[in-house]
Amino acid sequence: MLSEHVLEIFKEITRIPRESGFEGPVTDWLCKWAADRSLGCKRDATGNVLIIREAAPGKEDVPGLVLQAHQDMVCEKKSDFKFDFRKDPIPYVIKDGWMIAENTTLGADDGIGIAACLALLEDDAPTGRIECLFTISEETGMDGAEALEAGFFEGKTLINLDSEDEGQLFIGCAGGLNTKIRFRVRRGAPDAGAKLLRCSISGGQGGHSGDDINKGRANTVQLMARFLYSRLGDGLRLVSIDGGGKPNAIARECSAVVSVTGANAFKDAFKAFASDVKEEFHATDPGLEFECKAASSELDPLTRSAGARIITSLFASPHGVEAMSQDIPGLVQTSTNLASVHTGKGIVEIVTSQRSAATSERRAMAAKVRANFEQAGAEVRHMYEYPGWNPDVNSHILKRTVEAYRKLFAAEPEVKAIHAGLECGLFLQKFPGLDMISFGPTLRGVHAPGEKLELASMDKFVALLDEVVRNFE
Ligand SMILES: [Zn+2]
Numbered sequence: 001m002l003s004e005h006v007l008e009i010f011k012e013i014t015r016i017p018r019e020s021g022f023e024g025p026v027t028d029w030l031c032k033w034a035a036d037r038s039l040g041c042k043r044d045a046t047g048n049v050l051i052i053r054e055a056a057p058g059k060e061d062v063p064g065l066v067l068q069a070h071q072d073m074v075c076e077k078k079s080d081f082k083f084d085f086r087k088d089p090i091p092y093v094i095k096d097g098w099m100i101a102e103n104t105t106l107g108a109d110d111g112i113g114i115a116a117c118l119a120l121l122e123d124d125a126p127t128g129r130i131e132c133l134f135t136i137s138e139e140t141g142m143d144g145a146e147a148l149e150a151g152f153f154e155g156k157t158l159i160n161l162d163s164e165d166e167g168q169l170f171i172g173c174a175g176g177l178n179t180k181i182r183f184r185v186r187r188g189a190p191d192a193g194a195k196l197l198r199c200s201i202s203g204g205q206g207g208h209s210g211d212d213i214n215k216g217r218a219n220t221v222q223l224m225a226r227f228l229y230s231r232l233g234d235g236l237r238l239v240s241i242d243g244g245g246k247p248n249a250i251a252r253e254c255s256a257v258v259s260v261t262g263a264n265a266f267k268d269a270f271k272a273f274a275s276d277v278k279e280e281f282h283a284t285d286p287g288l289e290f291e292c293k294a295a296s297s298e299l300d301p302l303t304r305s306a307g308a309r310i311i312t313s314l315f316a317s318p319h320g321v322e323a324m325s326q327d328i329p330g331l332v333q334t335s336t337n338l339a340s341v342h343t344g345k346g347i348v349e350i351v352t353s354q355r356s357a358a359t360s361e362r363r364a365m366a367a368k369v370r371a372n373f374e375q376a377g378a379e380v381r382h383m384y385e386y387p388g389w390n391p392d393v394n395s396h397i398l399k400r401t402v403e404a405y406r407k408l409f410a411a412e413p414e415v416k417a418i419h420a421g422l423e424c425g426l427f428l429q430k431f432p433g434l435d436m437i438s439f440g441p442t443l444r445g446v447h448a449p450g451e452k453l454e455l456a457s458m459d460k461f462v463a464l465l466d467e468v469v470r471n472f473e
Contacts, residue, residue: 003459007099013026016029023047051117055128064154068113070113070139098454098455100450101449102450104451110138110162112440125470127472142426162423168415169416171436173388173418173420177353183306183347188300194237194260199292201253202220204251205217217281218284219337222317239300240343241341242255242256248353254341277290317338318338387429393415397468
């Protein structure tokens with residue numbers, strides 16, 4: 001059975017080191033695998049590999065298919081487990097229908113995709129031309145997909161084998177970019193009789209700015225700006241504001257140092273604000289904590305107008321879901337994340353990130369963020385843009401895959417897209433018009449020790465792939 005063969009090959013792959021950035025051993029192994037079977041193979045300077053099986057006699061007119069998986073895996077282990085990912089084989093057990101790595105990651109993400117490709121290449125079913133693309137460093141920034149040269153493969157249809165839920169077919173992902181904002185600021189002597197206070201908000205749930213942006217979670221930078229804005233009329237001057245972390249994370253904490261003339265009234269207001277906000281976020285962020293106490297700072301307060309411009313524009317900054325998909329119910333189409341703010345002596349910097357499957361919507365979202373901060377006198381720059389994959393509900397490969405799924409399992413697959421990045425978005429940049437789909441077996445706990453593969457779902461995944469490839473036209 002083809003699925004058993006896939007599992008045999010995957011077991012062999014678990015013995016080959018393939019940490020992101022150190023894929024050499026698996027890259028060499030793939031090239032040798034192709035040479036041993038007299039299959040065409042090329043490798044680019046980055047380490048991406050393409051193995052080619054020409055069309056069977058009589059199948060020369062069938063359109064070519066590209067099957068794609070990534071070579072690397074996330075290498076995580078339990079801290080007390082002695083293990084070297086650069087040389088040791090991954091230890092796994094098979095129990096209760098799952099293949100499990102108890103102390104390390106298993107690397108079924110995406111080793112099972114590689115194994116499925118190789119098993120199909122060895123299978124003797126007559127098919128059209130098949131190209132199997134194995135990219136590098138997907139897990140650490142999709143460097144392989146990014147560096148892929150136009151024309152590296154010829155097929156116009158690609159099946160990505162890097163999804164984690166059997167029964168789900170993915171047909172889209174978001175692209176993104178970061179928008180950085182910089183205020184140049186001046187400081188001045190403190191007001192007579194003013195005191196310094198440090199307010200902090202911590203313990204937010206946070207989360208991923210793509211997958212979790214529609215969950216209504218607290219953004220602590222936004223909350224801090226909301227409170228400070230409510231006190232602007234009361235002689236408040238901003239000294240510093242710092243919060244948030246990575247551009248793709250929802251801010252979990254934020255603190256601000258302010259100079260105020262009525263310290264007690266300010267503290268009382270913060271307390272009342274805290275109790276409102278705790279109630280507002282009682283379900284999503286039960287761990288929110290608020291504190292306001294006397295502070296000191298080496299910095300003088302910002303001029304009143306500079307502080308007000310920063311606080312007002314932070315408060316008015318968009319954050320969260322901008323639009324939902326018009327094709328796929330429940331899918332976020334466009335969003336923005338007010339990610340972080342940091343204060344230096346002469347500058348205050350804010351980082352935001354925008355996502356959308358559609359380039360026009362992503363850029364409009366970024367322009368809206370720009371407009372808000374430019375109006376307040378900041379310099380704004382857009383950077384690190386990567387393309388999305390806008391779902392095409394009329395895609396040919398989608399139609400073929402849905403038909404195959406119905407025929408094999410007498411059930412309806414779920415058709416989905418994600419509001420985060422996939423390699424597929426990057427492929428579109430170099431191969432415009434490429435028709436794509438992504439599916440895979442059921443994996444759980446990926447990227448962490450305990451990662452596991454559900455074997456029954458692998459049987460279905462392999463049967464589906466085989467059915468699609470065999471009958472593709
Ligand atoms: Zn993966």
